Amino acid sequence: MIPTSFDYKKANSVEEALSMLGDDTQILGGGHSLIPALKLRLNSPGTLVDISKISSIKEISDGGDSIAIGGGATHASIANDKSLDQYCPMMGQAAREIGDIQVRNVGTIGGSIAHADPAADWPAILLAADARIVVQNKNGSREIAADQFFKGFFETALEEGEIITAIHIPKSQKNSNSCYVKFKQPASRFAIVGVAAAVEMDGSVVKSARLGLTGVGEFAYRATAIENALTGKPLNETTINEVVQNATENTNVMSDHFASEKYRAHLANVYLKRALRKLG
Amino acid sequence: MTKYIGKSVKRLEDKRFLTGQGKYTDDIKLVNMAYAYILRSPYANATINNIDISEAKAQPGVAAIYTGADIPESIAGVPCGWQVNFKNGDIMKEPPHPLLVRKKVRHVGDGVVMIVADSRAIAKDASELIDIDYDIHDAVTDPKKAAEPGAPLVHEELPSNVCFDWELGNPKDEVAAALASAAHVTELDFTNQRVVPNAMEPRSAIGHYDTAYDRYTLHTSTQNPHLTRLLMCAFVLGIPEHKVRVVGPDVGGGFGSKIFHYTEEALVTYFSKILGRPIKWTADRSEAFLTDAHGRDHVTNAKMGFDANGKIVALQAYTYANMGAYLSTFAPAVPTYLHGTLLQGLYTTPKINVDVTATFTHTNAVDAYRGAGRPEATYLLERLLDLAALEMKVDPAELRFKNFIPAFDGVTQPGYQTQVALQYDSGNYEPVLKRALEMVGYEAFRQEQANQTNGKLLGIGFSTYIEACGIAPSAVVGALGARAGLFESAQVTVQPTGKVSVYTGSHSHGQGHETTFAQVVADKLGIPIEDVEIIHGDSDRVAFGMGTYGSRSLAVGGSAIVKSLEKVLEKGAKIAAHLLEASADDLEYNDGKWTVKGTDKSVAFGDVSLTAYVPHNYPEGIEPGLDFSSFYDPTNFTYPFGAHIAIVEIDKETGAIKLKRFIAVDDVGNVINPMIVDGQIHGGLAQGIGQALHEGAMYDEDGQLINGSYMDYCMPRADDFPSFEIDRTVTPCPHNPLGVKGAGEAGTIGSTPAVVNAVIDALWKGGHEVKDIKMPMTPERVWNAMQD
Numbered sequence A: 001m002i003p004t005s006f007d008y009k010k011a012n013s014v015e016e017a018l019s020m021l022g023d024d025t026q027i028l029g030g031g032h033s034l035i036p037a038l039k040l041r042l043n044s045p046g047t048l049v050d051i052s053k054i055s056s057i058k059e060i061s062d063g064g065d066s067i068a069i070g071g072g073a074t075h076a077s078i079a080n081d082k083s084l085d086q087y088c089p090m091m092g093q094a095a096r097e098i099g100d101i102q103v104r105n106v107g108t109i110g111g112s113i114a115h116a117d118p119a120a121d122w123p124a125i126l127l128a129a130d131a132r133i134v135v136q137n138k139n140g141s142r143e144i145a146a147d148q149f150f151k152g153f154f155e156t157a158l159e160e161g162e163i164i165t166a167i168h169i170p171k172s173q174k175n176s177n178s179c180y181v182k183f184k185q186p187a188s189r190f191a192i193v194g195v196a197a198a199v200e201m202d203g204s205v206v207k208s209a210r211l212g213l214t215g216v217g218e219f220a221y222r223a224t225a226i227e228n229a230l231t232g233k234p235l236n237e238t239t240i241n242e243v244v245q246n247a248t249e250n251t252n253v254m255s256d257h258f259a260s261e262k263y264r265a266h267l268a269n270v271y272l273k274r275a276l277r278k279l280g
Numbered sequence B: 001m002t003k004y005i006g007k008s009v010k011r012l013e014d015k016r017f018l019t020g021q022g023k024y025t026d027d028i029k030l031v032n033m034a035y036a037y038i039l040r041s042p043y044a045n046a047t048i049n050n051i052d053i054s055e056a057k058a059q060p061g062v063a064a065i066y067t068g069a070d071i072p073e074s075i076a077g078v079p080c081g082w083q084v085n086f087k088n089g090d091i092m093k094e095p096p097h098p099l100l101v102r103k104k105v106r107h108v109g110d111g112v113v114m115i116v117a118d119s120r121a122i123a124k125d126a127s128e129l130i131d132i133d134y135d136i137h138d139a140v141t142d143p144k145k146a147a148e149p150g151a152p153l154v155h156e157e158l159p160s161n162v163c164f165d166w167e168l169g170n171p172k173d174e175v176a177a178a179l180a181s182a183a184h185v186t187e188l189d190f191t192n193q194r195v196v197p198n199a200m201e202p203r204s205a206i207g208h209y210d211t212a213y214d215r216y217t218l219h220t221s222t223q224n225p226h227l228t229r230l231l232m233c234a235f236v237l238g239i240p241e242h243k244v245r246v247v248g249p250d251v252g253g254g255f256g257s258k259i260f261h262y263t264e265e266a267l268v269t270y271f272s273k274i275l276g277r278p279i280k281w282t283a284d285r286s287e288a289f290l291t292d293a294h295g296r297d298h299v300t301n302a303k304m305g306f307d308a309n310g311k312i313v314a315l316q317a318y319t320y321a322n323m324g325a326y327l328s329t330f331a332p333a334v335p336t337y338l339h340g341t342l343l344q345g346l347y348t349t350p351k352i353n354v355d356v357t358a359t360f361t362h363t364n365a366v367d368a369y370r371g372a373g374r375p376e377a378t379y380l381l382e383r384l385l386d387l388a389a390l391e392m393k394v395d396p397a398e399l400r401f402k403n404f405i406p407a408f409d410g411v412t413q414p415g416y417q418t419q420v421a422l423q424y425d426s427g428n429y430e431p432v433l434k435r436a437l438e439m440v441g442y443e444a445f446r447q448e449q450a451n452q453t454n455g456k457l458l459g460i461g462f463s464t465y466i467e468a469c470g471i472a473p474s475a476v477v478g479a480l481g482a483r484a485g486l487f488e489s490a491q492v493t494v495q496p497t498g499k500v501s502v503y504t505g506s507h508s509h510g511q512g513h514e515t516t517f518a519q520v521v522a523d524k525l526g527i528p529i530e531d532v533e534i535i536h537g538d539s540d541r542v543a544f545g546m547g548t549y550g551s552r553s554l555a556v557g558g559s560a561i562v563k564s565l566e567k568v569l570e571k572g573a574k575i576a577a578h579l580l581e582a583s584a585d586d587l588e589y590n591d592g593k594w595t596v597k598g599t600d601k602s603v604a605f606g607d608v609s610l611t612a613y614v615p616h617n618y619p620e621g622i623e624p625g626l627d628f629s630s631f632y633d634p635t636n637f638t639y640p641f642g643a644h645i646a647i648v649e650i651d652k653e654t655g656a657i658k659l660k661r662f663i664a665v666d667d668v669g670n671v672i673n674p675m676i677v678d679g680q681i682h683g684g685l686a687q688g689i690g691q692a693l694h695e696g697a698m699y700d701e702d703g704q705l706i707n708g709s710y711m712d713y714c715m716p717r718a719d720d721f722p723s724f725e726i727d728r729t730v731t732p733c734p735h736n737p738l739g740v741k742g743a744g745e746a747g748t749i750g751s752t753p754a755v756v757n758a759v760i761d762a763l764w765k766g767g768h769e770v771k772d773i774k775m776p777m778t779p780e781r782v783w784n785a786m787q788d
């Protein structure tokens, strides 16, 4: 479990980090995905640029119509944030279920979504929350909608030399009525199926919904057909059973020794129903 | 008299462990030490055409690179310590297990090249520059398939992959006749899956040759330093034993896997002389998964017959046991003498036959793992009993009460002679199950189960087990094929000041011997526990030892200490008598002093010990000093037993299992330190339940271990468990001086089938009458069982 040798550079600001990035470099966040990969020699960058000490991207702050979470905010700081519990409860629910205390204290949301593990929790939530991801590069910054961010198996819209500096979670009606439920892979405790649901109600009727699923396919996705079918219907057992028939439509369902394709697809439906029941 | 025995004295060793000051092999750094990395086979079955080390050897910081060609032919490899013969009397097949493979690799992880460098990182980097040309062949990993004609051969010089076949008990035709006339026969095919031991401390070894004294030192993370020395010196390297010191310092868990003598120990020892530098090797976690001897891996078919009253009339068991590619130190004993001999269980079954075929496969070696054979035997019996109860629609607890061997104390009543060679020492089985039922609230539970309406399925599972511990009488194990004795030694050195150093051949790697043993010594001598130090794990300090496994340390090692303490007190009395000018017969020993009976004339232990070393005023004909060694060889195994009950709830939609309650009532004989025994039981339960619900090594068809990391191999964690509900009964062992039976393995042995039985019970209650769910019982496996 020894990585190949590498140089280490510690950045004190985003600008400094950007100036350090170049050929054969890699950003080091909390290191909870990257370091294991280095130790197994699955990855061997020449230089690590450590951004975990940059205080400006670690904060969680009120951005008016959204909550701004720094790209370097740890899972633990999200788990402990009171405003998120109010404006977007699924965030804290997910954060508290990631790994163990050690992982949560060091691992970051920016690192998690940059890594884009198909079983990671955050992608489902950012999709359901309609989050905007702010990234900075040498030429300035740009914003990417969560819907455009997750592209494939460990693949995102992030480009070489870009740092995720913030994630904006809208203070929407939907997000204030949201939840996250997860069927854990027993060994790693990543998601075999994770469902993030955000539902805006108009009285007893669904006005609109966003449903993010992770762990199921090669990357996180939204169950848009079900979102649409829910709209205008009362959120009750009858609706839920009628609408949630195939949560994996258009998705290439994964299979491994913890869950076959068939079982995973079944769990996606079960957990989507459970999420909706919590909100109904 | 008993100031300490029976009390939950806090563990004396915990201060150093909890403050990070434990000293493990990898913590040791010797001057000029070099570091080894072992390049291992990525294939399960392949022929090596060529090994090119030239580029690696040229790297700065690389001290040496060794292959099989650098090891003389006279060093054939590490030996097996237990011999089992074929049914026809032929000796088991025992192909060599080379230190480094020359020609043919036989499992993923087989050692091929040892790179030695100034740091582990340099060694590892250099290993990537080594080019090995392999021809890859088909592999076989399943123990039953390995026995089929045409299976790829693990050792091409052998006629087949069968290591031995073996049987025990009553003749097969008698068993068959009894089964044929039975009112009901329950038959079950099952796998007791392979598990990885996962000690927290990975294995580590440092070899060091001292030219000045012509002497080797091996530091190694072992449960068994003296046996390692014996095996390595006499059977591997051919170096004189008195020229080798083996030290097993603090060891972070073993669960059996550190009993055995491993190739790496011999490699670092041998090459440290050739290189002229100490060499350290430490496994990383991936290597630990691939090379620490695994446990279990039995494929079994068993039939149990009952008469119309529910009395067991016969048991027939056929088991294929996976040995892996090479025979590890105790491997052949596990499926035979530690498994077949336990199939009487707690029951009066009159006819029993067990038939075992052990096979080689292209997998890592399988050997003793916490419980070793006895969990497999218990699993076999207890699964059959609960299944039979479901099939016959009788209560599983009642079925057991009907079949229990009646109580016997082993003193006024004789031990119980089983159909499978052993004679149980003492037993009283009804009370453990009665107590467990009481704790569960059995009737109320059955009510709750019958009335359940919440979309879940409740189930209850039983396991009433017996084990053979305190391994064991040398003559008996010798007759059973052990190539070593299994006594234990202890030396008690009373220092002049009355402080006591105790040298034990047992080895603590988590069990708390430094506390438990000190409690015994302090009480027997009537001195404060602070005045006692327990020393173990160093062949230069402890004259001899057989190590720790099979729950033997207190029963055998503790008894050896008691023998030495008795000698100390006997000699001490003579010195005291001299000082008191009385006859030794008139003295009594209490609270650390000898008193002339009926007077207030006394002399303290410390005065006697000082006199023994400053013998100015001294009895005639008695040697100075107060120091005694003893070897204790018991007359029998010890037989702890108990009753375990699991209650589970299954989520019908997902198959997820929640372990709601776990009740364990164990009888481990007398208890010296209840807290430590509880800790052993808790840890054992977690391990046994872990096998039922979470753990399992998976080799694919090519012989790749596909879950060789904690991302994929599921270890049980604290939040997987309810708070365990445990209690005890006490049936003292009649044949050792402390009356103790052993507690290290009980939790693991009893718990696994209780959990599986509970899941099966829940499924039957839900209308799914399945016989088996494969372990580990993943949610998907349970869900599949409900999709009928």
Ligand SMILES: Cc1cc2nc3c(=O)[nH]c(=O)nc-3n(C[C@H](O)[C@H](O)[C@H](O)COP(=O)(O)OP(=O)(O)OC[C@H]3O[C@@H](n4cnc5c(N)ncnc54)[C@H](O)[C@@H]3O)c2cc1C
Pocket (backbone or CB within 6 Å): A026, A027, A028, A029, A030, A031, A032, A033, A034, A035, A051, A071, A072, A097, A098, A099, A100, A103, A106, A107, A108, A109, A110, A111, A112, A113, A114, A115, A119, A120, A121, A122, A162, A163, A164, A165, A188, A189, A190, A191
């Ligand atoms: C034992 C364990 C259990 C875990 N359990 C879970 C779980 O249950 N659920 C779950 O979702 N995850 C889990 N994880 C993963 C964990 O959440 C990681 O922390 C996370 O995936 C990576 O974040 P990090 O800050 O540690 O990133 P790093 O490991 O440092 O980096 C990961 C990748 O992201 C890049 N990167 C890092 N930060 C940035 C940034 N700000 N901008 C651009 N690129 C960046 C790095 O270059 C690298 O490619 C677990 C991890 C472990 C070790």
